[in-house]
Amino acid sequence: MKVCVVGTGYVGLVAGTCFAECGNDVIGVDVDQRKLELLREGRSPIYEPGLEELLRRNQKEGRLSFTDDLAEAVRRSLFCFIAVGTPEGSDGSADLSAVLGVATEIGRAMNGYRLIVNKSTVPVGTADRVRQSVAAVTSHPFDVVSNPEFLKEGAAIEDFMKPDRVVIGCDSEKAIELMKELYAPFVRTENPIFEMDNRSAEMTKYAANALLAARISFMNEVANLCERVGADVNLVRRGVGSDRRIGQHFLFPGIGYGGSCFPKDVQAMIHIAEEYGLDSALLRAVDAVNDRQKHVLVHKVKARFGANLRGKAFAVWGLSFKPRTDDMREAPSLTVVEGLLKAGAKVQVHDPEALDEARRTFGERVSYHEINYDALAGAEALLILTEWNEFRRPDFARMKRLLKQPLIFDGRNLYDPLEMQELGFVYHSIGRNTADESSSGAPLAEAGKGR
Ligand SMILES: NC(=O)c1ccc[n+]([C@@H]2O[C@H](COP(=O)([O-])OP(=O)(O)OC[C@H]3O[C@@H](n4cnc5c(N)ncnc54)[C@H](O)[C@@H]3O)[C@@H](O)[C@H]2O)c1
Numbered sequence: 198m199k200v201c202v203v204g205t206g207y208v209g210l211v212a213g214t215c216f217a218e219c220g221n222d223v224i225g226v227d228v229d230q231r232k233l234e235l236l237r238e239g240r241s242p243i244y245e246p247g248l249e250e251l252l253r254r255n256q257k258e259g260r261l262s263f264t265d266d267l268a269e270a271v272r273r274s275l276f277c278f279i280a281v282g283t284p285e286g287s288d289g290s291a292d293l294s295a296v297l298g299v300a301t302e303i304g305r306a307m308n309g310y311r312l313i314v315n316k317s318t319v320p321v322g323t324a325d326r327v328r329q330s331v332a333a334v335t336s337h338p339f340d341v342v343s344n345p346e347f348l349k350e351g352a353a354i355e356d357f358m359k360p361d362r363v364v365i366g367c368d369s370e371k372a373i374e375l376m377k378e379l380y381a382p383f384v385r386t387e388n389p390i391f392e393m394d395n396r397s398a399e400m401t402k403y404a405a406n407a408l409l410a411a412r413i414s415f416m417n418e419v420a421n422l423c424e425r426v427g428a429d430v431n432l433v434r435r436g437v438g439s440d441r442r443i444g445q446h447f448l449f450p451g452i453g454y455g456g457s458c459f460p461k462d463v464q465a466m467i468h469i470a471e472e473y474g475l476d477s478a479l480l481r482a483v484d485a486v487n488d489r490q491k492h493v494l495v496h497k498v499k500a501r502f503g504a505n506l507r508g509k510a511f512a513v514w515g516l517s518f519k520p521r522t523d524d525m526r527e528a529p530s531l532t533v534v535e536g537l538l539k540a541g542a543k544v545q546v547h548d549p550e551a552l553d554e555a556r557r558t559f560g561e562r563v564s565y566h567e568i569n570y571d572a573l574a575g576a577e578a579l580l581i582l583t584e585w586n587e588f589r590r591p592d593f594a595r596m597k598r599l600l601k602q603p604l605i606f607d608g609r610n611l612y613d614p615l616e617m618q619e620l621g622f623v624y625h626s627i628g629r630n631t632a633d634e635s636s637s638g639a640p641l642a643e644a645g646k647g648r
Contacts, residue, residue, distance in 0.1 A: 201270035209280030217255035244523040268306035289464040304331035324395035340372035345402035351521030366398020414486040420450035420628025430628030452608035453490035455518035495536035507541030512576035515583025516548040547572040573599035584609040
């Protein structure tokens with residue numbers, strides 16, 4: 198199959214590379230020359246486990262190439278995927294200018310039938326707008342398919358190669374058959390391909406992300422309540438999640454969700470509801486709870502040290518919005534680090550992959566440390582913001598020697614409060630009856646029973 202993918206970001210690059218891996222001829226198109234240069238050298242502009250190896254192999258074997266010449270790529274392809282960004286506009290709605298601009302460019306370049314496949318996350322009705330944009334500039338036949346992407350950054354290759362499901366929204370039998378042929382190698386384990394109309398496919402993506410975001414905000418609210426009443430949210434989570442109607446996934450409390458999808462997709466869905474005269478009270482609450490949750494760790498720090506942190510240094514482990522990615526878009530770390538800086542603190546940061554990204558964000562305002570322990574030297578406390586695996590079993594004795602005092606604010610609940618107490622740490626986490634909070638509820642040993 199001849200495929201071009203317009204937009205070589207997290208989604209487009211992974212999709213294009215995986216299509217090539219299954220034997221298709223793929224051209225990645227982008228306007229970002231820096232990205233294209235890296236890609237042509239076989240280097241991935243993003244950190245995503247396994248991606249660079251696939252990228253190099255498929256380029257070497259001639260199935261994958263990159264260009265800024267969209268017209269030529271369209272002329273050489275049957276499938277034209279649109280995978281450009283749909284960022285949040287100033288009013289919360291999804292900004293479709295890139296998607297519609299690319300649709301017009303594809304229309305102008307077409308020299309015969311094309312399948313125009315929208316992989317970007319877009320509001321309901323966008324397929325119709327893409328159809329109009331293309332029809333306005335070409336008389337060649339085409340179909341518009343809505344094919345939302347469900348990959349998770351950090352496990353994107355695995356998710357794309359073995360998706361839980363593939364959603365194909367289209368009203369043309371011919372297009373659906375071609376899409377099924379393209380996806381056949383990815384669903385050999387009988388995971389379903391759902392055929393539906395464009396609007397339902399577009400809605401499926403928003404509903405999935407909004408539901409996941411709602412689970413996180415719900416558990417964060419439960420966690421905050423657990424702290425007040427002296428319960429342990431970890432025990433509550435297990436008790437709740439073992440109900441098969443609920444399940445264990447996405448019930449981990451923390452310092453809020455981030456990334457390029459959940460925050461903007463929740464906002465976009467609220468906006469779509471408004472456009473159609475509905476008030477999405479639930480999603481507005483999901484969003485508000487998340488905003489508040491991003492501040493809880495700095496509140497805990499201030500409860501301990503006072504509002505003015507001038508002259509005090511704090512170490513931060515983890516900046517990416519989740520582990521195994523360097524993506525810091527909307528990451529809770531942005532709120533936490535800015536909160537510390539605003540209160541006058543000195544901030545010493547470490548992340549296994551996101552330091553380059555962090556330099557672009559924080560500039561000279563924080564100090565950067567390639568080795569996690571180096572960030573601890575002389576700090577009043579450590580704040581853990583991302584649950585990277587390498588933080589799960591650190592050398593606590595070494596940490597104690599480096600920190601000014603054995604004090605940890607853990608936004609991801611990586612450690613056992615009782616073990617931390619035994620190791621001599623003052624340990625604050627989320628939704629567990631820890632450290633100073635024990636005075637407002639049951640004693641620590643009591644709350645830890647049953648672990
Ligand atoms: N990142 C994720 O985990 C994820 C998951 C599922 C869906 N999505 C959705 O997929 C879409 C893309 O997300 P992303 O994270 O890959 O974005 P991204 O910002 O990483 O990548 C977008 C790419 O498109 C390029 N681009 C912009 N305008 C262009 C144009 N006119 N022609 C060619 N290239 C152009 C940009 O240079 C960039 O490389 C969004 O709608 C997003 O919501 C993202």
